[in-house]
Amino acid sequence: xxxxxxxxxxxxxxxxxxxxxxxxxxxxxxxxxxxxxxxxxxxxxxxxxxxxxxxxxxxxxxxxxxxxxxxxxxxxxxxxxxxxxxxxxxxxxxxxxxxxxxxxxxxxxxxxxxxxxxxxxxxxxxxxxxxxxxxxxxxxxxxxxxxxxxxxxxxxxxxxxxxxxxxxxxxxxxxxxxxxxxxxxxxxxxxxxxxxxxxxxxxxxxxxxxxxxxxxxxxxxxxxxxxxxxxxxxxxxxxxxxxxxxxxxxxxxxxxxxxxxxxxxxxxxxxxxxxxxxxxxxxxxxxxxxxxxxxxxxxxxxxxxxxxxxxxxxxxxxxxxxxxxxxxxxxxxxxxxxxxxxxxxxxxxxxxxxxxxxxxxx
Numbered sequence: 001x002x003x004x005x006x007x008x009x010x011x012x013x014x015x016x017x018x019x020x021x022x023x024x025x026x027x028x029x030x031x032x033x034x035x036x037x038x039x040x041x042x043x044x045x046x047x048x049x050x051x052x053x054x055x056x057x058x059x060x061x062x063x064x065x066x067x068x069x070x071x072x073x074x075x076x077x078x079x080x081x082x083x084x085x086x087x088x089x090x091x092x093x094x095x096x097x098x099x100x101x102x103x104x105x106x107x108x109x110x111x112x113x114x115x116x117x118x119x120x121x122x123x124x125x126x127x128x129x130x131x132x133x134x135x136x137x138x139x140x141x142x143x144x145x146x147x148x149x150x151x152x153x154x155x156x157x158x159x160x161x162x163x164x165x166x167x168x169x170x171x172x173x174x175x176x177x178x179x180x181x182x183x184x185x186x187x188x189x190x191x192x193x194x195x196x197x198x199x200x201x202x203x204x205x206x207x208x209x210x211x212x213x214x215x216x217x218x219x220x221x222x223x224x225x226x227x228x229x230x231x232x233x234x235x236x237x238x239x240x241x242x243x244x245x246x247x248x249x250x251x252x253x254x255x256x257x258x259x260x261x262x263x264x265x266x267x268x269x270x271x272x273x274x275x276x277x278x279x280x281x282x283x284x285x286x287x288x289x290x291x292x293x294x295x296x297x298x299x300x301x302x303x304x305x306x307x308x309x310x311x312x313x314x315x316x317x318x319x320x321x322x323x324x325x326x327x328x329x330x331x332x333x334x335x336x337x338x339x340x341x342x343x344x345x346x347x348x349x350x351x352x353x354x355x356x357x358x359x360x361x362x
Contacts, residue, residue, distance in 0.1 A: 044171075052213060057075055058071045068181065071180075201346065212338045223298055225251065231246075235268070239279075241271060258318070309334070309341070317333045317334060
């Protein structure tokens with residue numbers, strides 16, 4: 001019986017639950033380590049993203065006989081020039097749109113207040129409504145209040161995160177340059193502790209994890225940029241205000257697969273309602289066209305089958321990660337799942353190899 005798969009799986013699950021139970025009971029021992037990891041996590045994450053974006057450039061330069069220090073220096077200078085050039089080109093339009101937005105805040109607030117007053121008046125006359133409709137309105141009102149409280153708390157947490165990231169921004173170049181300098185040493189520093197076939201398995205697994213992260217980060221950035229470009233052209237054609245600000249927001253949101261573009265659609269919809277209700281239709285058309293181009297042309301050609309994750313699985317993982325770890329969880333959910341899938345797949349393959357060797361007749 002001990003050789004049955006169901007028995008082994010059951011024992012594994014029980015052991016995992018015991019480990020989790022005792023880990024929770026002694027978590028106070030690890031609290032200093034958790035605080036340190038939280039402090040360096042975001043700079044490490046952003047440094048890793050920059051590394052995977054620029055590593056192909058470094059490889060290209062070193063094939064052209066650039067020494068390591070020269071390739072790193074070239075990349076850093078190039079990034080500074082790119083950021084400076086981007087700020088010089090779009091800085092003034094962004095400043096103009098931000099100023100216009102600030103000037104129109106009273107008008108936007110007045111429009112929202114008018115809509116709220118209309119809804120309140122409707123609620124005041126709810127005694128004339130059927131009982132079922134009155135109950136529905138009360139439930140919706142309570143839900144709106146709960147959502148407002150949660151949103152306000154989320155906004156405060158987001159602002160605190162922004163401040164923390166700003167204070168720790170000095171760590172991002174440190175991690176980034178360190179990764180460019182010593183990235184070949186990371187995998188050997190792990191599989192050097194193994195030997196024989198186990199060493200080859202660890203080496204293969206680490207290589208596949210690196211490939212998955214590389215494909216996801218580089219591919220998702222390309223997709224986000226192309227989607228943002230399509231949306232910007234569409235917004236300019238329909239004459240939507242604050243188009244540049246909306247597209248910059250959309251660029252970052254588009255890094256979240258499937259759900260991100262619809263998050264980016266929300267502020268564009270609000271701006272369209274305030275500017276001209278007819279624009280709501282055109283903003284919806286621009287978003288739909290961008291989504292269709294992405295689904296049928298951009299994503300299949302950029303990402304291909306590199307991750308091999310079903311869209312329903314992606315949405316489920318993102319929603320679960322959002323409930324567990326908030327916005328950061330949403331960002332890292334898909335690559336984290338892809339890494340776990342690589343590890344689990346390699347463990348399963350190795351298990352089959354061991355099983356075949358053990359049952360092989362001599």
